[in-house]
Amino acid sequence: MSASTAANAVTGVNDGFVLVAKRDCQTCELVQPVVRELVGGPRTIAVYSQDDPTFPEGVAGVRDDRALEVSFRLAIETVPTLIRMEGGREIERVVGWQRDEWRALTGVNSLGEGLPEWRPGCGSKSVEPGIIDELEIKYGDVAFQSRRIEIDPHEDEIEAMYSRGWSDGLPLVPPTRLRVHRMLKGTNRKPSEVLGLLPPDLQPMHGVLATTMFCTPIVIVNGPVARAIGMNARGNALGQGNRANATIGRAVQLCVRNVGGGRPQGVDRSTLGTPGKYTFCFAEDEEHSFWEPLSVERGFAAGVSTVTVFAGDAVHGIVDQQSRTPESLSRTFALSLRGVNHWKLAQGADAILVVCPEHERTFKAAGWTKARLRQELDGLLQLPAEEVVRGAGGIAEGVPAAALGDRKTIPKFRKDGLLIVRAGGDAGMFSAMIAGWGASGAIGSTPVTHAIRD
């Protein structure tokens, strides 16, 4: 039902005029004599006031629209608005004061004699910031599918959410209809669109969640969307303090908890977990990097926004303040990356190498692309079989002899198992590695990248 066809149902005026005005508007005040003239004339006119039913002055039967229902249903954006109705339908409307148009619309050729020819109108109260969202819920038939939970007026809503087990331990934003509606207006997607299915037993991510290891979904964002939503890819990119980074990662976790039912000591069997299970999301710093972004490496065109999800653990720093050649720095990286999970384990976990700007500078100066660095790391991360085999070095843990066969070396990472991204602040020769879940590839988890739709 569009606003124009609904106008007669809302106002009861089939033939005549509808006027919407407010006292807090100089143009509405200006046209008061005109309104009095029209009300005194032969045609039906319904006059609505948005803020004061005694306005316009000297007009009997002003209708009270302080609840703004009529203004909302008539899609009033400016006051005064004068609408002409015929046969129950809106024929035309004039906004603000435009003497010629008011005369043409009403057919009263002497209307507004002595008034200026034109004055702009004022904003309708129904479209003031914030109010429109409330009116859409109140009168706009916004459909909510979620069950409604009544909270006692004397109960603190944050405490109520804790007691229902919805929280990850930190306070939550109470999901009122208004907040959910406003959130959904922030996307071009329809509120009813299903983004994906998350069954109660969390089958698609059962391993990542149910594992006794540390891992958590880590979200890496590439492309223009990262800037558009204000993500942090620079100083403290892996830390706290940025709304987009923090809330995206946390939203993932809260879906796992509340939609999927994944809770610690329940489906989540992690022995120790990791702080990243509160939230772990960051963007690659593409703007200041000379390297190909992760998304391009993974097959997407430059300029396409993507999200990459990786099952990984905590951030482990790689400190190297002395290397000034790519050869030396790549050896530092390789030596550190060898420590993923265990110095004597190979092929189990993937890893993310987060290269900081001051380290990237060294590679840039020598013309090393990401691909070149990866190629060098692949070579440096060929682990000697005699060092990693179970029992070697007096350590029982290690690669089983049967898995080594007669190979002299074994690659630390499976093919495509090392992701390289650039992020971080300008100062500091501190890169980082993020170990992946101990079960990577076909036996466990594989990083996935998808394009982000608007």
Add this chain to the structure above:
Amino acid sequence: MELLDPTSEISPARRTRKAPPDKIAGLTVGLLDISKPRGNIFLDRIEQRLGEKGVAVKRYKKPTFTRPAPNDLAQKIASEVDLVIEGLAD
């Protein structure tokens, strides 16, 4: 206030009570006297009955029934026993 349920909605909308234990043997039971008259008589009898079943009992007392238990008492009870029985009315 009304909230939209952010869960999969497979549990009841009303918050459910914590499930009672299957059996009481082997548990430690707290007996909380809220300082209502004759509450001690009721709880003495409960303690006697639980003792006959070999159930460990710890006794607690609120300073007054007119206000919630002080935090230190609530935390002491929570850390020492598996379940609580209290006498609510005189």
